[in-house]
Amino acid sequence: MTDEPTAAERALYLATVRRGGHLRPDDLAPADRPTLAVLVARGLLTPTATGYTAVNPRAVGDRLGTELRTRATRLLVHTESLPTALAPLTRAYDAVPRASSRTGEATHIEGNADIRQRITELLSDCKEEFLAAQPGRRPLDALRMALAQDLALLKRGCAMRILYQPVTVTDRTAQRQILLRTGQGAQVRVLDEPYQRVMIFDRTVAVIPAAEDATRAAFLTDPAAIAFLVAHFERDWSRATPADHHLNPPPPTTTRIGRLLARGLTQRAVATRLGLSERTVAAHISRLRDRYGAQTLFQLGWQLRGERDD
Known part of the structure; x- marks a missing residue:
C-alpha cells in the first residue's frame, strides 16, 4: 500500500x-x-x-505525516550509525593488499551495471583525489545517483576536480547538482573544446571508454598510462574556466570589460573606451582573473578568447 x-x-x-x-x-x-x-x-x-x-483527511494526513517523519528519523539515525557498524569490515577490506595489473595490462568490463558497480567501489576506496573529464551532456539521473557518494568522498577530505562541457551546465537542474558539490569543496570547470572521457582515482587507477556506446570500459593501473592521462587532464584543466563563470554571470560592466580585453584592447584603452578610471578597470580585471583562474593577463586573454564585443 x-x-x-x-x-x-x-x-x-x-x-x-x-x-x-x-x-x-x-x-x-x-x-x-x-x-x-x-x-x-x-x-x-x-x-x-x-x-x-x-x-477528516486532515487528521489522517497529520497522523501519516507523523509516522513518515518518525520513519525518516529512524532511517537517518541508521544512516549515521551504519559506517561505524561496518568499520571493522572496512578495516579488514583495506588491510588486504590489492593485486595490481602487470605493466601494460588493462582490465575490461562489459555492461553498464557492472561498470557502475566497479566505479562505485573505486569511489569508495578513493582516499586522496578524484579527477573526471565528462564531455557531452551529463545525464541528470547519473548526477543524482552519484550525489550521495560524491558528497561522502568530499566529506572524507578527498579532492575532487571535474571537467564538463557547456552543454551540461546550461541545464538548471544540472546547475543545482553542480552547486551541491562545489558547496562541499569540489572544483568544477567548463571546457568548450573536444576532449576524451576519463576518470582517475588517486592517480593509481584510470577508467576510459573501450567502446563507442559506453557499454565497455577499460580500467588501467599502469603508472605510465595513468601519468599520460593525468597530464592530458591537467592540460585541459588549465584551459578550462571555473563553473562560476557559467553558473553566476558577472556584472554587465565586468562582462563588457572582458569582451574588450578579448578583442586585444589594453587596460588603458578599455578605460578610455568606457569612460572609467584605470583603477576601476584594474579592479574588474582582477575579478575576471579570479573568476577564470588566470594568473596573468595573457592567460586571461586566452580564457576570454570566445568572448565578443556587442
Whole structure:
C-alpha cells in the first residue's frame, strides 16, 4: 500500500462524502470491496453499526505525516550509525593488499551495471583525489545517483576536480547538482573544446571508454598510462574556466570589460573606451582573473578568447 490514495480509493471516498459522509453496505458494488478495505486500513473510512463514516483527511494526513517523519528519523539515525557498524569490515577490506595489473595490462568490463558497480567501489576506496573529464551532456539521473557518494568522498577530505562541457551546465537542474558539490569543496570547470572521457582515482587507477556506446570500459593501473592521462587532464584543466563563470554571470560592466580585453584592447584603452578610471578597470580585471583562474593577463586573454564585443 502506497502512502497516497489511488484513483479508485479517491473516487470511493468522494462518493461517501457526497452521500453525507456515510456509506451503507448496500451502496457498494462487489468490485468496491478491496478498495473499501484499503480506505478502512488507511483510516479514511471507519466502520459503524450501519456502514462506514468518512474521516477528516486532515487528521489522517497529520497522523501519516507523523509516522513518515518518525520513519525518516529512524532511517537517518541508521544512516549515521551504519559506517561505524561496518568499520571493522572496512578495516579488514583495506588491510588486504590489492593485486595490481602487470605493466601494460588493462582490465575490461562489459555492461553498464557492472561498470557502475566497479566505479562505485573505486569511489569508495578513493582516499586522496578524484579527477573526471565528462564531455557531452551529463545525464541528470547519473548526477543524482552519484550525489550521495560524491558528497561522502568530499566529506572524507578527498579532492575532487571535474571537467564538463557547456552543454551540461546550461541545464538548471544540472546547475543545482553542480552547486551541491562545489558547496562541499569540489572544483568544477567548463571546457568548450573536444576532449576524451576519463576518470582517475588517486592517480593509481584510470577508467576510459573501450567502446563507442559506453557499454565497455577499460580500467588501467599502469603508472605510465595513468601519468599520460593525468597530464592530458591537467592540460585541459588549465584551459578550462571555473563553473562560476557559467553558473553566476558577472556584472554587465565586468562582462563588457572582458569582451574588450578579448578583442586585444589594453587596460588603458578599455578605460578610455568606457569612460572609467584605470583603477576601476584594474579592479574588474582582477575579478575576471579570479573568476577564470588566470594568473596573468595573457592567460586571461586566452580564457576570454570566445568572448565578443556587442
